[in-house]
Amino acid sequence: MNHKKWQVLAIYIFVIILLSVFPIILPSFGLYLLNEILIYAIFSYAFYFLFSHVGYLSFGQAAYFAVGAYSVALMYKHVSSTIWLPFLTAITVTFIVAFIIGYLSVRVTKVYFAFLTLAFAQMIYTILFLWQSFTGGDDGIPNVPRGYLNIYFMKINLESAHNFYYFTLIIFAILIFILRKLITSYFGLALRSIRENIERASFVGFNTHRYVLIAFIISAVYSGIAGALQASLAKMAYPELSYWSTSGEPILMTLIGGIYSFSGPFIGALLYIFLKTYLMAIIGNWVLFLGIVLLILLLFFRGGVMGFFEQKFGIEL
């Protein structure tokens, strides 16, 4: 078991090193794209955690993505320009919103849970859209800066694409590490038992509602952090971030990458964004093409790309 663990750890470190080295060789559009991929990977991991390890399908994670984005945008606009406060605000606000929505949502069965999360996300979309004086309405909040990072005496300007990329990469690495630890811990085991059979899990003595709520909040906070990063990257927050189609993207990404694989969300985000960006440049009607590609994946490669790899090479990533 230990041998295997070290092998997997080695692969992760290898990937992180690769990602750190890319900026040197990539042209700057590629860097922007990779940055976006990392952000959407975090977003996808949020979905993956809640779905693959707790068994709850959420259609409303866009709500937290949007809340994170707007928190950062509004904090920069009205309060500060260093990065700590806006991000902490994003995490806190997302936590609170997720607590409220989660508390109400985890009581219901899984199918209704999906719809309830969807309903809440649409409500948040409506609020963002209509509350023009505060959220900028349908125009959203433009000109979101990327902030400064104050570490001891160093002041790092994150406006530079390279600096912001490394910032994202560090956050990504930390978040993935935490998630991995959570999944392999007893907490993760408890969650998976809830996924298998929630009734039996409660018979064993778990307060299943509480466990699911905690997992839900973790998932939401991850989405919020992703949203906060996205707002700074794209320099904009707007209501569509909370629309249900935004919730669909991490689902599709995780599906492509592999719902049962730990690296699934990352690989999925990579492939999806890559595919979508370059498809758009080549084909006019990329919607149809993307749909067909995804259909083939769904029908024949249900474990996603990593699932396919795992079958062929017999290891878990």
Place this chain on the structure above:
Amino acid sequence: MEAVLFIDILYGLSRGMLYFLMASGLTLTFSVMGIINFAHGSFVMVGAYITWSLIQWTGVTWPFIAFLILSGIIVGVIGVWIEIFLLRRIYKAEQLYQLLLTFVLILIIDGLALEIWGGSFRSMVLPRYLAGGVSIAGRPFPKYFLFILFSSICIAIILWVFLYKTKFGKVSRAAAMDAEITSTLGINVSLIYCGMFAMGVALAGFSGGLGLAMSCLSLGIGANIIVICFAIIVIGGMGSLKGSLIASLILGVFESFGDHYFPKLAMALPFILMSLILIIRPQGLFGEKE
């Protein structure tokens, strides 16, 4: 003042009945097959476009209802094709995969619609006897909305008769309750699934033509439609047609009033109701407790 109120209610009822027609297909496929068809809104859109194309090709010579029924049938045939070649492969898989498949279907259907019809706005030509207004409470009221009200009530009655009085209908309801046992009775459940799915999307197609004849056809309307349909089936109760009917009427009338008296709230209303129901009474107004 009363006249205004009355017309608002009448208008709301016609919108509500239209919503019911749209949502009924979704309710059917869910109650019998357990599939939540995300692409349902896209089928509604396609039905509308097919109706438009049929009218373009033949001129407004046939009775209007014939166009609607014909596009419903065409969409139903498309549904059969999709059920046989796509859905069947994933019945054994987790529910997530069924959802995802229908989600991906949205991309494919919308993409194909863009290819076939292009992005321009379209408007349907109505026959003379449906255009114009009649006098109700001393004011003109569009005949077409009365037509919507009338034809959706008819379809609702036909649907009810079909499900509760015919053999196929009864057998379908049995399959909805327990597919395994029903199949042991020698009934071809896969045929029922196919037929139900086809019916569900045929209803969607019909309601698309019916509903959009008075407004504007454009791509992307599917997204808004599916959200309303979800709200309806949740509020009414996931497998209950009666629930969908009541929920649709409530939403339709509230939308009409809301636009008049409390517009900002009206936009969020379906989701507020949806959330309230899910928290207080998750099975919906008429659904069965799990």
Place this chain on the structure above:
Amino acid sequence: MTKGVKRVSKRKRLLGILSLVCLGMTIGFSISSQAEVKQPIKIGIIGPMTGLFSAMGEPMGKGALLAAKLINEEKGGILGRKVEILIRDDEMRPAISIRMARELNKQHGVYLFGGVNSSANVLALKPVMEEMNSLIQVGAESSKITGKDWSPNIFRLSYDNITVGYAAAELLHQKFPQIKKWATIGPDYEYGHNCVEFFIEKLKELDPSVEVVIQRWPKFGAGGGYGSHINAIMATEAEGLFSSLFGGDVIAFIREAKPFGLFNKLKVYGNGHMDWDNPYALKKDMCEIWAHELYYGPAYNYPMSEKFEKGMIKTYGEDYFKVSQGHAMATFETVYAYKAAIEKAKSFKVEDIRKALENLTFDSPHGKKTIRAGDHQAFFDIVFYHIVPDPKEEVGWRIDSWTLIDGRKYSLTPEERRKR
């Protein structure tokens, strides 16, 4: 034990494959960035090519392509370099506009942009354009673009909603001075509100005795369900209606309003902006309307107008031209504006082009157009058309008259604009 050994080598294989994939990606990225050809001068057009607003986006691409074709054929390009148009779809979504702009800039070396007719997208692109040191000409109508949120990198050749609202008010007041009671309806978002607000502002200035009896704000993009709004307007004494609805919304509104008898009650109905494809979609269901569009052939009779119209008809057909002339013209003149600026500056450098664009006077299908340096807004004669239903016409309506209004009247100074 053999199983263990097999596993290890399989893992190595996987590792090897992963490395190859990463290497391949790197090479791919690098190659595609080298593929940037130095010679042609590229202009990027970003707009909604798919989805709900593709009827606006597609002509944008075609208009620019036509301009490029004409310039390349007749003049051999701009200062010896051929013009190349790159088109990208942004689905009307700001984040995608940003991504497309970056892709065009970094992968293809584009630093001149056009298209983008959605104000939210323009505002989102503002920091991006400044960061990429690129220029963009936009068609979006928000007054903020040349006002509060002005940017040295953004230019606008078409009008903003202050001018459109004011011009509409003046026109309708001139034609119908006796109408005192007005209703308004518009989509419930910033553009919808602003357009109506400016109309009323000017109307009240011209005639303080006018009264706004009712204002309705249906959901943006509802595409239907206007019954209760129409009903509410019918219940008032309104004689005139001004609407800022557009696209699918205005089509649906007109279709529902007609059998409600709204147009029998109203004496005048004005719409802020109405794309040409709307009356062509409505056909016999069209009502009487006064509206503004960016371009209407018969109103403009300049050499460039003819060139544009002839080119569009020859390349895309008369039917397509009629329906898309507005949005196609926007990008057509964008390309010509860049040409004029580059020729004036005799340089392809961004700084020089920017300087040249300020105070540039060039030939557009709208006539001689001047871009004001203070706020990067262009001024020209704006056209309002008057459509009347006509059963004798095959399309069901005809253009009864059109009016040219000098937009310079409402120019305000750049300082006043910065406040809005």
